[in-house]
Amino acid sequence: MSASVEGTPVEKARAIGREIARLHADDVDRQARFPKEAIEAVRAEGLLAASVPRELGGLGATVPDVVSMCQGLAQGCSATGMVFAMHHIKLLSMAAHAAGSDATQGYVREICDKKWLVASVTSEVGVGGDLRRSVCAVETTGDTFSIVKDATTISYGAQADGLLLTARRHPDSAPADQSLVWLKPGDYTLEQKSEWDTLGMRGTCSPPFLVRGKGRADQVLREGFGDIAPLSMVPLSHLLWGGVWLGIATEAVSRARAFVRAEARKNPNGPPASGLRLSELQARLQSFRTLVYAMAEEYNGAMVNKIDKDHLLSIGYALRLNNLKLVASTSVAEIVTAAMPICGIMGYKNTSPFSLGRLLRDSFSAQLMINNDRLHMTNAQLLQVYKDDS
Amino acid sequence: MQNQIRTILQQHGKLGTDATSLAEDADLYQAGMTSHASVNVMLALEGAFDVEFPDRMLKRSVFESIRNIHAALSELTGGR
Numbered sequence: 001m002s003a004s005v006e007g008t009p010v011e012k013a014r015a016i017g018r019e020i021a022r023l024h025a026d027d028v029d030r031q032a033r034f035p036k037e038a039i040e041a042v043r044a045e046g047l048l049a050a051s052v053p054r055e056l057g058g059l060g061a062t063v064p065d066v067v068s069m070c071q072g073l074a075q076g077c078s079a080t081g082m083v084f085a086m087h088h089i090k091l092l093s094m095a096a097h098a099a100g101s102d103a104t105q106g107y108v109r110e111i112c113d114k115k116w117l118v119a120s121v122t123s124e125v126g127v128g129g130d131l132r133r134s135v136c137a138v139e140t141t142g143d144t145f146s147i148v149k150d151a152t153t154i155s156y157g158a159q160a161d162g163l164l165l166t167a168r169r170h171p172d173s174a175p176a177d178q179s180l181v182w183l184k185p186g187d188y189t190l191e192q193k194s195e196w197d198t199l200g201m202r203g204t205c206s207p208p209f210l211v212r213g214k215g216r217a218d219q220v221l222r223e224g225f226g227d228i229a230p231l232s233m234v235p236l237s238h239l240l241w242g243g244v245w246l247g248i249a250t251e252a253v254s255r256a257r258a259f260v261r262a263e264a265r266k267n268p269n270g271p272p273a274s275g276l277r278l279s280e281l282q283a284r285l286q287s288f289r290t291l292v293y294a295m296a297e298e299y300n301g302a303m304v305n306k307i308d309k310d311h312l313l314s315i316g317y318a319l320r321l322n323n324l325k326l327v328a329s330t331s332v333a334e335i336v337t338a339a340m341p342i343c344g345i346m347g348y349k350n351t352s353p354f355s356l357g358r359l360l361r362d363s364f365s366a367q368l369m370i371n372n373d374r375l376h377m378t379n380a381q382l383l384q385v386y387k388d389d390s
Numbered sequence: 391m392q393n394q395i396r397t398i399l400q401q402h403g404k405l406g407t408d409a410t411s412l413a414e415d416a417d418l419y420q421a422g423m424t425s426h427a428s429v430n431v432m433l434a435l436e437g438a439f440d441v442e443f444p445d446r447m448l449k450r451s452v453f454e455s456i457r458n459i460h461a462a463l464s465e466l467t468g469g470r
């Protein structure tokens with residue numbers, strides 16, 4: 001696929017997943033290299049701006065549509081889907097909180113216009129995966145600031161054009177009093193601290209880096225991260241990641257289905273025994289898919305026009321959103337695992353069309369991206385007062 | 391009721407300021423109450439006033455200020 005693809009943004013993303021990402025997925029995985037072919041195709045089609053409202057220079061895709069793009073890309077290559085997802089989580093979150101700030105609106109427009117790829121810097125040495133605490137702080141002097149962050153994991157840090165980073169608002173601020181900071185190309189340097197040689201999601205290229213940045217004071221978003229996190233960053237993370245994991249699960253089931261079909265064609269005399277397992281798997285995939293898209297529709301409804309803070313900041317919503325992540329991240333690994341006995345040795349081999357090894361390894365990252373036990377701890381706290389009475 | 395609310399906020403709200411002298415409409419989240427701390431405040435209020443906050447009340451706006459908490463509790467106790 002070299003010429004530009006026809007169709008809606010969703011159709012374009014799905015075509016890139018099918019025709020480009022898939023082609024390079026095994027090489028990306030083997031070499032733990034960035035999926036540059038697929039991401040460049042995404043960039044060339046203007047899809048790096050897909051999620052941003054039209055008035056800010058984007059394509060104005062709905063959240064369910066962006067989830068669908070993540071799914072389609074991940075069906076071809078999990079790492080491609082995850083890079084696309086993380087970029088849109090950051091960019092759409094920034095756009096969602098741009099109202100009332102000419103500066104932020106201008107930066108979002110510039111990102112869309114220049115087709116920049118944005119990476120995420122939340123995890124930090126000393127706080128691990130706790131999104132709502134930072135060690136590093138924004139140091140402001142006049143109308144400029146500087147920042148140094150010891151980041152444990154920055155996916156495609158070396159390939160990104162800019163970074164969206166969490167930090168304490170001020171050197172005297174408490175760990176949870178955080179701001180979101182936009183670092184443009186040229187604003188920062190990265191010192192890679194070690195390798196990214198992992199079980200799966202190898203193509204996300206996510207090693208630890210020391211980030212040194214500086215910029216204009218208006219690159220610090222005005223809205224505090226305490227509001228940005230529950231209103232946009234966390235919902236978008238769970239939804240778009242959910243789309244990626246759904247893509248991985250869908251690919252595993254589709255390999256299992258192809259295997260069973262091949263068996264059935266050899267002996268068209270009623271379904272083979274593996275057909276029962278397939279039936280089970282298809283039911284689980286359907287409920288997984290329904291969950292992800294229903295939650296995406298609900299969030300989209302609470303986002304359009306004006307952010308419905310009352311709904312998004314309720315305990316009931318926080319619980320259900322955490323449950324989406326918990327169910328999606330465990331479902332993906334369970335579904336790929338359950339596809340293995342269906343495909344048998346052909347699933348176990350790395351070089352068969354029914355191979356499940358890469359998908360299985362990729363699927364294990366889901367429960368670590370914000371450790372599920374952290375979410376269970378949060379839910380345990382919320383369940384002390386939640387009644388499930390509505 | 392106000393004083394009891396203030397005492398509970400003082401004990402469980404993890405506020406950066408003194409809850410006993412805070413303005414009635416001051417934003418408690420701005421004053422440093424985390425969502426984790428707010429759940430502990432809800433639990434303590436349910437215990438102290440022998441009420442149960444229904445889910446429709448379990449949102450940030452209801453626990454955002456002493457005045458709002460007071461209003462929610464008054465609704466649940468029916469002024470008892």
Ligand SMILES: Cc1cc2nc3c(=O)[nH]c(=O)nc-3n(C[C@H](O)[C@H](O)[C@H](O)COP(=O)(O)OP(=O)(O)OC[C@H]3O[C@@H](n4cnc5c(N)ncnc54)[C@H](O)[C@@H]3O)c2cc1C
Pocket residue numbers: 086119120121122123124127128129130153154155156201204206365368369370371373374375377
């Ligand atoms: C493929 C991939 C890509 C990633 N990309 C990025 C990226 O681009 N940018 C970025 O910032 N980060 C990224 N991350 C990091 C990710 O978001 C998490 O921060 C990281 O996976 C958490 O690492 P951890 O398990 O060491 O830390 P923790 O979450 O700190 O967990 C460590 C252990 O502590 C336990 N634990 C600690 N605190 C608690 C608590 N309060 N409640 C319950 N249990 C607790 C956990 O159960 C676990 O056993 C990526 C991770 C992966 C896997």
